[in-house]
Amino acid sequence: MNLLLIKPPLFIACLTPLAWYVWGAQADTLGANPIEAVTRGLGTWALNFLLITLTVTPLRKYSGWAWLGRLRRMLGLFAFFYAALHLGTYLWFDQFFDWPAIAKDILKRPFITVGVISFALLVPLAATSNAFAIRKLGGRRWQELHRSVYLIGLLAVLHYSWMVKADLSKPLIYAAIVGVLLGLRIWWRVQERKRQLAGAYLAKPRGRIIPIAVKKPASSDG
């Protein structure tokens, strides 16, 4: 698969939500409260890209299309990009850079606190999304760091559900999707643990082995 055929169009596609809001603001098609529409829309797209990023690995695993994995970094960086814009609209249009008020808001409003924590956790992931950082950290530590994306997914959905006034139907849909994506990881881990406990890795070693469970000898001392 030639990624040069996929990456540029995908990059453009990832920018269309932003283009939609920029155009809508100019053309006055965002309704009575355009600022709220932009703020919420960018937040929704940050969450969408986060979930799309988390879908790459299962999709690659079950489809067998290994090249999908090479799109993951770009999609993850777009999640960060939209999250940064979402935070930016809050700081500017909602608070007008009134830093004492912002500090108070972050400390006092749980949904803002959770949103800011999610963003803060995204920053190191975005900063280490390059070959240099992977080399520097080493694959294993890099992977450990990037596992925090699961926590970020949960926090982002919590941020959304604590923001809505009464109708939880949309946050619940997101929660269900995150539940499936994270549930898959747990399932894989359980399967891997079983495989290792069964001694399968001793029978036919395949690639690099990271033991995550150690089988006790059947009877160590009489």
Next chain:
Amino acid sequence: MLIRRPHDIAPSDVTPRALFDRRREFLRLSAGAALAGMMPAAQAKLGPGRPSALSISEAPTPFKHVAGYNNYYEFGTDKEDPARTAHALRVRPWTLSIEGLVKQPKTLGIEDILKLAPLEERIYRMRCVEGWSMVIPWLGFPVATLLKQAEPLGSAKYVEFITAVQPETMPGVRSRVLDWPYVEGLRLDEAMHPLAIIAVGLYGDVLPNQNGAPLRLVVPWKYGFKSGKSIVRIRLTDSEPRTSWMKAGPREYGFYSNVNPEVDHPRWSQATERRIGEFSKRKTLMFNGYAEQVGQLYAGMDLRKQF
């Protein structure tokens, strides 16, 4: 600059409201009338209504926003839902009953209600609990005029407002977002305050369905959700009514729900608001700017506890 200023003149200001609303019907009728060699009779307007000293002089929010950005959960929880779906609401025939602790229980038809009192134009601020606000030129008459029809008893202390449930026209009542029917309530002295009105129109014409046709409550010093839409029953009681929002979130929505910049919603600040059509935020005013008129209703009360 990302956000462009709204147009100075809204399309709805250029086209007469009645025509804008019924443009398709107008075209259809016009075609028919042309064939018949006559023009349709002009639709009778409700307004403009008598000017009122209680009106404010701030610029009204354009009609397209007043009638296009609504919270009316029976028609969906997105702000654009009611304008899309509320046309189905059946507003005729419509009766309103006044019952409970009254000397003369009454059931009134909408035609009689419209004749109860001369209609006044009341230009009021409207502050939503979500942090946005509008200025709306309502058309209506005091709640007191309506309640006096039934002669409240001395034992009546509260007024409960019960709104319509039409499952066949209201897609939103299928989900249990709130406890239907939507119920709101006021203390009797609040309801009798001259600022509290029953609105039957806005911008000089009948209420659009999404704004609570055919008749709704407007209590401008309280958060918007206190002003129940499409009311069918009014009950006078001696105990505080439990409103739909109090049931949905007792920690977040109190019985009084007076606009108060110093008492925050547990999840967000109420200190500022965004006036629809404006870029910057405004400071929210105590009792939504009506402190002088209604402040004495709450003398001696701890507004943090009785929020």
